[in-house]
Amino acid sequence: MTCLLCQRPLTTKLTLPWLLSWQPVAQPVVCTACWQQFQPIILATACPQCGRAQPHWQVCRDCQRWAAQPDFQNVALFTYNEAMQAYFQHYKFQGDYRLRAVFQTIVQQRLQQLTADQVVTIPVTTATMATRGFNQVTGWLDTGINDGVLTVAKTVAQSQKDRQARLATKQPFGLAPGVDLSGQRIVLVDDVYTTGRTMRHAANLMLENGANSVTGLTLAR
Amino acid sequence: MQPKDLYGRQLLLTAAELATLPADVQSRAGLTITASQIQCQRCGSTLDHRTAQLPQKQFYCYQCLNLGRVSSLTPLYHIPEPNEFPQRPKLTWTGHLTSAQAVCAADLQRAFAAHERHLLWAVTGAGKTEMLFPGLAWALQQGWRVAVASPRVDVCLELAPRLQAAFADTTVAVLHGRQTAAYAYRQLTVCTTHQLLRFRAAFDVLVIDEVDAFPFAANQQLYYAVDHAVKPHGAVLYLTATPSDALLRQTRRGQLKLSYLPLRFHQHLLPTIQVTLLPKWWSAIAKGRLPAKLRRWLGAYATSGQRFLIFVPRIDQLTVVQAAIQRQFPTMSGQTVYSADPDRLAKVQQMRQEQVQYLITTTILERGVTFPGIDVLVLGADDPVFSTAALVQIAGRVGRSQQRPTGLVRFVSGSYTRAIKQAQRQIKLVNRKGRRLRDDLSTVPTTAND
Structure with missing residues (x-):
């Protein structure tokens, strides 16, 4: 076994507490050195609305500017740093689908802790699906295909724009025909929360269509 | 496009x-x-x-x-290769080949013309690149597309300007993973072997330099790349100073023709390896002290200004060794270089231009690079990363210039490993053959050389 990120051989140490725990062997997919490059966000002090890491608990400046929008809360797992950028470069843009395994466990674990009637993922465009071949978000949830609640029109990728252009983006999402969200508590999953524009568009759409509440979950913020 | x-x-x-x-x-x-x-x-x-x-x-x-x-x-x-080269570049190199080199060069040209797979086994510093020139010139005259590929980017970067100078009326395309310049269709290409994966039935002549080097050796992917980048009836030439057993086996089976040159271009023999057993060299250096012997050698370099390379087995040892040397000899200027070093190419260039006195490096600089008139010191030569081929190549960095055809190759090691002994034996064997060849050449009447 080699580390998925640095290709160095992986070694698993057997510790006494683990042996006595009678747990199955947890095969790591990345080495400790690579894993430590990712910076987990401490939930207690993170911004309650967008999930950004910060030293003290408060609504961050970006979120204060969103005040007029309907209520929306996001939970983020990691800070978007260089390691995360490199990860997305390889996973999303280079298309190394194996790398979904790096965050599969942690995303699925966190998802289980959130109460949800339905889990909705941000879809990728048909063009992206045809070239990339997978949806990076549903990859972590282990299907890799658009899950069918939301549809998306052909757009310019958010990652190609600056902040102003991102914020000015028009609603790109639509609800797939035959989907009924009334009274449901939704958890909306995406890869990165940057300005919040994408997530809020999707959340607003679902709230307008009768959803009871929408909580966000992103890997990075 | x-x-x-x-x-x-x-x-x-x-x-x-x-x-x-x-x-x-x-x-x-x-x-x-x-x-x-x-x-x-x-x-x-x-x-x-x-x-x-x-x-x-x-x-x-x-x-x-x-x-x-x-x-x-x-x-x-x-798109199939149409060989669309209106101009036929001429060889503008004006140097001379020694008679031994000329024999090999003629062999290579014959191999190109016969579309053969060929191996040129020539000692380090034999002038392999120059021996290519007549054959390459002939191939380019035929309107053939030619590539010289190497597993090492440093080797490519050293080859490219030499080939460009030798074929001044054409432009040499250089392709490697770190470059930013766009691809250009050229008759003569210098590239890393990885770049060959982007070619299909393109080259009439494909030369693989340093074929035994990492990552080419034992990499099926790159052998596949070579087989597919060359045209179905194209010629492939492997160059090396330390052929692997697998290559030599192919020559014995007749799948690969062999040319052999055991003598350097300046007709001096290879410097032999001096091994010094210092089992505790690392624990001393880790504490920031240089072992007495090392201190004496480096002290001599500090006073004479002699330039040198130090090889260490592992990347994390680079800075430790440099710190120990800096502490003892603060006036000597040196750099450390390793494969993933962002400034790798710039630092090697500085050493080439004699801006620094020494480089501390790992096996990445073991081959293909020439710093004229240097000495070499290998610390921890018994480490498994130093294979026989690597040690012979490292020793071959020394004595490559006409002005200073000799030099010192010192190995500091905990023990005599098999690789060290084999490297010494290989150099001895090549020197014996080289001496015989030199004696033969000197007995030939001079008129026969004209």
Whole structure:
């Protein structure tokens, strides 16, 4: 076994507490050195609305500017740093689908802790699906295909724009025909929360269509 | 995109790029998928079904991702090589080959003309590049497309200017993973062996320099790349000073013709290896002290200004060794270089231009680079990373210039390993053959050389 990120051989140490725990062997997919490059966000002090890491608990400046929008809360797992950028470069843009395994466990674990009637993922465009071949978000949830609640029109990728252009983006999402969200508590999953524009568009759409509440979950913020 | 950017290549194209090309561009599937096996058509790797899987029964190659992803979603595009070279470049190199070199050079030209697979085994510093010139000149005159590839980017960067100088009326294309310049269709290309994966039946003559070097040695992907980058009836020439057993076995079976040159261009023998046993060299240096012997040698360098290379087995030892030397000899200027060093190319260039007195490095500089008149010191020569070939190559960095054809090769080691003994034996053998060849040459009447 080699580390998925640095290709160095992986070694698993057997510790006494683990042996006595009678747990199955947890095969790591990345080495400790690579894993430590990712910076987990401490939930207690993170911004309650967008999930950004910060030293003290408060609504961050970006979120204060969103005040007029309907209520929306996001939970983020990691800070978007260089390691995360490199990860997305390889996973999303280079298309190394194996790398979904790096965050599969942690995303699925966190998802289980959130109460949800339905889990909705941000879809990728048909063009992206045809070239990339997978949806990076549903990859972590282990299907890799658009899950069918939301549809998306052909757009310019958010990652190609600056902040102003991102914020000015028009609603790109639509609800797939035959989907009924009334009274449901939704958890909306995406890869990165940057300005919040994408997530809020999707959340607003679902709230307008009768959803009871929408909580966000992103890997990075 | 121009059609000629695709001559003899196999590339993944975006829809926009494809739209600019004529309709008769060939395309074929990037992966061949059968029930039992999936093979990448670019790198030849056989892929594991589960690992290579994308959703909806699609697959991708995870072995050559760095060159852009090959998958069952997009084809590889290709235009057959038309050899569209209106000018026939001439050799502008004016140097002379020694008679021994000339014999090998004639062999190579014959091998090119006969479309053969050939191995040139010449000692380090024999002048391999110069021996290529007559054959390459002949091939270029035929209108053939020629590439010189090496597993090491440093080797490519050293070869390119020499070839450019030798064929001044044409432009040499240089391709490697770290460059920013765009691809250009040229008759003569210098590239890393990884770049060959982007070619398909392109070259009439393909020269692989330092064929035994990492990552080429024992890398099936790169052998596949060579087989497919060359035209079906093209000539392949392997160059090395330390051929692997596998290559020599092929020569014995007659699958590969062999030319052999055991003498350096300046007709001096290879410097022999002096081994000093210092089992505790590392624990001393880790504490910031230099062992007495090392201190004496480096002290001599500090006063004489003699330039030198220090090889260490591992990257994390580089800074420790440098710190110990800096503490003892603060006036000597030196740098450390390793494979992933962001300033790697710049630092090697500084050493070449004599801006620093020494470099501390790992095996990345073991071959293909020439710093005239240096000495070499290997710390921890008993470490398994130093194979026999690596040690012979390292020793071969010394005495490469006409002005200083000798020099010191010192190994500091905990013990005499098999690799060290074999390296010493190999140098001794080559020197014995070289001495015999030199004696033969000196007995030949001088008129025969004219």
